[in-house]
Amino acid sequence: MRAIVVRKFGATPELTDMPVPEAGAGAVRVQLEAAGVNPFDAKMADGILDGKLPHDFPMILGVDGAGTVAAVGPGVTGFAVGDRVVGKFLNPPAGHGSFAEFAVVPESGILVRVPEAVPTVAAAALPTAGLTAQDMVDGTEIEPGQTVLIIGATGGVGSFLVQLANMAGANVIATARGDVADQMTRLGAAETVDYTAGSVREQVAAGYPDGIDVLYDLVSPPEVLAELTGLVRDGGTVYSTIWSADEDALRSRGIRGGNIESKGGARELTRLLDRVAEGDVVVPIDATVPLADGASVIGAVGARGKTVLAI
Incomplete structure (x- = not known):
């Protein structure tokens, strides 16, 4: 699968091929369609998590992502293949993020279903x-x-x-x-x-x-x-x-x-998605960029709203 990675802290993000991850026990594999870009992505690439979380290299970047459940591991009961979902893809070991065609997240992590009224691109821009x-x-x-x-x-x-x-x-x-x-x-x-x-x-x-x-x-x-x-x-x-x-x-x-560092979890993300579905909150998308060009927008400044990678 295609993914945006850094091969060491401080390296320039690059698009490369990575193995498709497997959904182990209690985990969900998501086929990602969109990933939100945040200032934290550049900080992660530079090593902000060094010494705070275990990490794997090549490190796949990206925290926010939305797509469709492609597989569920043994013991998963809350999600089924085909569910449209959004969540945060930052779990130890760090480096298995959302700037990729597939990503795995624990069922117990921050992962929720997307209401029918919310477009996938908008959902991907929400979590962080x-x-x-x-x-x-x-x-x-x-x-x-x-x-x-x-x-x-x-x-x-x-x-x-x-x-x-x-x-x-x-x-x-x-x-x-x-x-x-x-x-x-x-x-x-x-x-x-x-x-x-x-x-x-x-x-x-x-x-x-x-x-x-x-x-x-x-x-x-x-x-x-x-x-x-x-x-x-x-x-x-x-x-x-x-x-x-x-x-x-x-x-x-x-x-x-x-x-402040956000502590919001699945319940809070569901509440926010409901507000978007009801039309009370608008998700301002400044730019939608193909995954192939995604490395160029990591760490960019001056956006008026959210930048989202189309996967």
């Missing part, structure tokens, strides 16, 4: 970005009318955050270039701040002199996040998805949140 956004909004316990600022709103996680925070009743401020302000408005932002037009902190402070309630920051390094945190009222909430938050400094002001 969608669950991260949902975890942040769930953890915040937004009250209707609160003001939420999202830094990095046009990317995968940000596009879901705008929608989910709006659904929770928040007044959403999204940072975005002026030429994509309309897209943010359609997703549910009440206001956009053009980060190319000047200091985001100064622009938001001018409009909200009494402060904001929640800051979701998906892109800022620690020193920038520390500055932006000054916009948040004491007792508010700050989340960083790239581990830029000084949690001790936040606690000193009674601010909740901190650095």
Whole structure:
């Protein structure tokens, strides 16, 4: 089968042939049709899991994937051949991911059926970005009318955050270039701040002199996040998805949140898929790229929504 791999940490991802994996006891083999691309894929290739999880080389990249169950191993009762499914394909040993024509996942892992109303490409874009956004909004316990600022709103996680925070009743401020302000408005932002037009902190402070309630920051390094945190009222909430938050400094002001790594599992993914099926959440696909060209988009920046590999 075709797969995108790295042969060692730090190597350039490449398309190669790999053996088709077997579905062992308690495992499900999925014939993948689409795989979502995330910033984590490039970090995985560079070795972020070295010393944290056992791994195999050549390492097949990719966490998010959707397709059809092709085989089930002994003892599997929750899935059957032909089921359309989506899930996360990161299990020890790492290196048997979704950027491939087939992948195997434990039945007990993060794997769920895809509702009929949800296209496979949309499903493949959901797990990492969608669950991260949902975890942040769930953890915040937004009250209707609160003001939420999202830094990095046009990317995968940000596009879901705008929608989910709006659904929770928040007044959403999204940072975005002026030429994509309309897209943010359609997703549910009440206001956009053009980060190319000047200091985001100064622009938001001018409009909200009494402060904001929640800051979701998906892109800022620690020193920038520390500055932006000054916009948040004491007792508010700050989340960083790239581990830029000084949690001790936040606690000193009674601010909740901190650095977040999604813990969402199968139940949470099912809830998110149901929201998509019902039309409450839109999956913004920025680009669909053939698997043969997939290596070129790993680690790419500037996407306005999700990039998905068509397998």
